[in-house]
Amino acid sequence: MTNVASLAGTAALIGDPARAAMLVTLMDGRALTATELAGAAGVTASTASGHLARMLEAGLLALERQGRHHYYRIAAPSVAGLIESLMSVTGELSAARRQCRPVRTGPSDRALRRARLCYDHLAGEVAVGIAAGMIARGQLDLGQDGGALTDEGLNFLASLGIDLDSGAPARSLHSRLCRLCLDWSERRPHLAGEIGRALYGALVRERWVAGPSQGRTVTITPLGRGKLERHFGLALAWSLSCSD
Amino acid sequence: MTNVASLAGTAALIGDPARAAMLVTLMDGRALTATELAGAAGVTASTASGHLARMLEAGLLALERQGRHHYYRIAAPSVAGLIESLMSVTGELSAARRQCRPVRTGPSDRALRRARLCYDHLAGEVAVGIAAGMIARGQLDLGQDGGALTDEGLNFLASLGIDLDSGAPARSLHSRLCRLCLDWSERRPHLAGEIGRALYGALVRERWVAGPSQGRTVTITPLGRGKLERHFGLALAWSLSCSD
DNA sequence: GAGATGCTTCGGTCGCGCCCGAAGCATCTC
DNA sequence: GAGATGCTTCGGGCGCGACCGAAGCATCTC
Incomplete structure (x- = not known):
């Protein structure tokens, strides 16, 4: 009691x-x-x-x-x-x-709906689109209790400089697990947890996105716009929230 | 706002x-x-x-x-x-x-600390012990964002009549994902989500445990006591909370 | 029908806690 | 040192909401 x-x-x-x-x-x-x-x-x-x-x-x-x-x-x-x-x-x-x-x-602020920081990982349309793109391309396998990276997913993240197996060679299975977070504004899952954090770090490091100067809003760089379109099929000119 | x-x-x-x-x-x-x-x-x-x-x-x-x-x-x-x-x-x-x-x-009630229902899955010392036993026996692989069943884990659950791949032959990877829930009284993880729910159902069906007649307290049957000891090394005579 | 039971609605009391302005510390600048 | 800035503590006003008992409604029993 x-x-x-x-x-x-x-x-x-x-x-x-x-x-x-x-x-x-x-x-x-x-x-x-x-x-x-x-x-x-x-x-x-x-x-x-x-x-x-x-x-x-x-x-x-x-x-x-x-x-x-x-x-x-x-x-x-x-x-x-x-x-x-x-x-x-x-x-x-x-x-x-x-x-x-x-x-x-979610919020009415257009930029905030598009991409924002959710404690330590990316959220918003872009984050949902990244997850959807990874699923569509067979990089992410979606389950009821979370997601798991496929071999393609591991390779893709490695190409971004994210090596999830580092330091623990035998833990290849669990390193693929990723926590999913139901997006506040989109109501569809995005990557959270360890992989979400690592992915955000890599996106910043590779200058696809720029972290918030104030508030939670994350901005997509011109470089990132092209990369996101090529790798995930994200067309940021139109509203992603219409799809599905 | x-x-x-x-x-x-x-x-x-x-x-x-x-x-x-x-x-x-x-x-x-x-x-x-x-x-x-x-x-x-x-x-x-x-x-x-x-x-x-x-x-x-x-x-x-x-x-x-x-x-x-x-x-x-x-x-x-x-x-x-x-x-x-x-x-x-x-x-x-x-x-x-x-x-x-x-x-x-957690609660002071001894039986409640031992085994109880947590919405739709098992919680308490027994649930934590089951998870710990599965990890120790290489049936469950523990990650930071959740857990994943190994081949041994899949086989073990199948022996309990839980076939996670049923109806979705190609989804063997994600069917292994299991959400972990930090145990309220034990402060260590137990199985939740889809697999936790299925496991509890199987334990009841196999009469290892008996669901609550009132309250949340789940009771371990004499059969279950032996089975839990053999499969997970649970010795229910002594307090599990001392270990680790 | 009358009576019992389960639940909700209504009216009124009362206390917790949210709020502010003023005053009091702590820290930095000059 | 004097003055400015950031933050906390204190005292008092005030409104929201938790609570109960009584009355009203729905359902079941006989």
Whole structure:
């Protein structure tokens, strides 16, 4: 019973709009100052400070102090996973409630819908398109509980400089497993987990995409636009959300 | 921003102790009446009715009416996943807060700690032991984003009457993927997802375990005790929680 | 039909917690 | 040192929502 109480406590913590806004803002994986988070949540600094202290105490956030600045960030991947889980359920529910007519899910910001950071991996139309392209090209095998890379998939990632078997020669099977994350705006799976993180790192390193200068929005470089089109059949001029 | 609001709304819904108690009670996958849930949450029928109506409206619960009885159940696997996610985060946090000394995680009920139903699959010491045994015997390959069955694992499950490749001959790779769920009380992984569900079904069918007559507690049959010991090295006379 | 049972709706009470402004620390700059 | 900036703590106002009991509705039993 005491566990139910702490479970409810954690949920209630996320259940406040101001705190939820802070957590979602931090889902890009960065660490932000208390003032910045106050602005993101639309509350005064004193109110934000109280919220942040509570989330820190509860272990949802971690704190790094540099001089007079206090940088807050998501404390652990499991917390990010929880927020993702909430986004998915919330998305499904709101989509289910108003079923008819093509609902516009996710944020209204066009660039944010296209490509954004989801804690440590890529999300949005582009990420969903990458996953769909890999599936279509036989690089990714989709199961009910996740995905698995095929030989072609391993080779493709290797061509991007991602060597998943490094350091563990005998673990070729599990290195192929990839966690899938139901895309917040697209409602279709994209690559998350270890491989999602590695893929995002490679895309940045190869300059297909550029990480967010502020916010969560990831931008596609001209080079990346061509590469994505050639490798995954992504035509970024039109809206991917119409397909399927 | 509107999405943040609905995310916070969903979290706030779970954030009330009475509603959280109801949801956790329903995590055994059964459908319970409003009166039963009121008792589980420790509130009057009228209060419970209000809570249930809100969770129904939000899509967290589904309703089935039979005569004058209203049976409520978890609406979707994604909702169960969200509760699981909350349990894991909450567990990790409470474990992290009081780090030293061997914390007794999860429920105090001995039988519940040993084996219980987690929505649609087995959880508790036995479930963790099964996963550990399969890993030790080379039947399950553990990765960072999940697990995968080896050939030995496929054969073992087939010997239990679980044929994962049925109906989809070409999908042998993805049929091996299994979602892992961090055990609420044990803090170590057990089998969840499609394979976890199938495994639990097989264990019940083979009479290794008996499903809950009430509550979430699953009982191990004398037959199952022997089988579990032989196949996984589980010695159920002593406490598994000491190992590792 | 009358009575019992399960559930919901309604009205009213009450407390938790969200919010802000002001004041108090801590840190950096000059 | 004085002043500015970032953050937290404190005190008080106020609204949302959890809660209950009573009444109302639906369903089953006899």
